[in-house]
Amino acid sequence: MAETPGPDGRSPGRSPAATPLGRFRAEARDAITPRAALVMLGVLVLELAFVVSYIGAFHSPTPERIPVAVVAPEAERRAVIDRLNGIPGEPLSGRPADGVAQARTMVLEREVDAALLVAPDGRADRLLVASAGGPSGVQALERVLQQADPSQPLRITDLRPPNEADGRGLAPFYLAVGLVVGGYLASAAVSATYGARPANPHRMLIRLGALTVLSVLSGLGGAIVVDLVFDALPGHFAALWWIGALTTFAAAASGMAFQVLLGPMGIALSVLIFVVLGNPSAGGVYPSALLPPFWRDLGPALPNGASVTLLRNYAYFGGHHTATAWWVLSAWAAGGVLASALAARFRRGHRPPEPAAATGV
Incomplete structure (x- = not known):
């Protein structure tokens, strides 16, 4: 005698997981965890923010004052x-x-x-x-x-x-973009390998020391590329080297601070600040006077814009009109170090005591 299907279409006594739809739901839960879904949602938000920021900054360049x-x-x-x-x-x-x-x-x-x-x-x-x-x-x-x-x-x-090898004068902008990206990616790589939050202040200082060495090498490599390899910004090797080193360290130290404070979400904050907001407002593709008010006012306060100003003005204008840009880059670097140090010390001071070792008679 055939079994009569239940209200949901399944045979009596058949478990939900035994149906094709049930198996799909079980596989979906295993394949995409709630945490993974939340991360994907965050990626979507960053993607749309990227589109809005770049189109908003560049869709209608209009001179103002x-x-x-x-x-x-x-x-x-x-x-x-x-x-x-x-x-x-x-x-x-x-x-x-x-x-x-x-x-x-x-x-x-x-x-x-x-x-x-x-x-x-x-x-x-x-x-x-x-x-x-x-x-x-x-x-x-x-x-x-x-x-x-x-x-x-x-x-x-x-x-x-611009120099003949600098085309439309964009070499300072692209150099600054590369240095900033290298800085925050370096801090993200350290976090991905050993965890976003160092176990103690000593390890935090070691990480900062490693990022300092990387920043010096990053600035050196950038100066070699734009000066000696492509001859785009020749004649200012030392200045470009140390501007590049400070740019990379400012992004790296800030990125590390975000991760110490926020954990993995700090990487998303780095992308938001340095890529979504920093690049279109840096004054590279269009000078700041042609950007809409939000990007025009924001750009000089971020490492991207400060770095473009320093690289361009030292390469072409004898380093004039750069005091504010030096202060901005230095503030991001020092702020990243200070925030990381304070967060690491605070976490150490509030670490729960380890349980006493059990003793036997």
């Missing part, structure tokens, strides 16, 4: 500056310069991005630029000035173009 020095006859200077500052959207921020020599100095020392030399008698004005600071910024300036007064001819003089 680009500093421009103005050289003009004294009777006209104020009017020219007011006209530049009054362009709709405020793409420019004009300021006076006493003469051509001062204007050139202001451009080469990165006090301004360009200098406008107003010619008398309707002749072509001159725009002094330094495209090594970002060719896209120069193109935006030229476009704004031509749209503001199409009838006035404009002649561009590039005081500091």
Whole structure:
């Protein structure tokens, strides 16, 4: 006599795991644990944040208050500056310069991005630029000035173009990206091998020492590549080496601090800060003056942006206008060391006492 199937379609006495659907559910539970599902969800969030950050930063580069020095006859200077500052959207921020020599100095020392030399008698004005600071910024300036007064001819003089082997002046940006990625990946590799949280402060110091050695070698390797191998940023080997070393250590020490404080989630925080937010705001593909407000304000405060500023300004502009970038990189490095040390000491001081050894009679 045949058995009558139950309400769920199974034969009486047949266990749920014996059905194809039950076996699939059991295999799925074994293949993807709740923790794995949570990690996958975190990866999805980071992926979407990556897309939002990069498209948000680059989808519509718009100049805003680009500093421009103005050289003009004294009777006209104020009017020219007011006209530049009054362009709709405020793409420019004009300021006076006493003469051509001062204007050139202001451009080469990165006090301004360009200098406008107003010619008398309707002749072509001159725009002094330094495209090594970002060719896209120069193109935006030229476009704004031509749209503001199409009838006035404009002649561009590039005081500091990128090196021939540097293409569009992006070598400092790509070098900084590589150094930062190397730093946080090194800290993640140490954590993946021996655990995110060192067992005691001594091991934490040993890890920091290893990351210091790696950072010095990272800076050396980066300087060799951009100077000796590709000749993209020649003539500043020592400066590039130590900027690279500090960049790598800042990312490594910060990444280690995140992991000491948060465990494996610290790696996700490193990716969020250094990749999702840091790279598009670093001022590489587009200068910061062309980025939307959030990325423009954030970039100089992160290691990526500080490193790009240091590498670019030492390679092309004699190290001018770099004090803030030095402080930012140093603060990330010192903050990472301090946070790791305090967290390791706190964990040691609050470790539960080990049980006393059992004694027998």
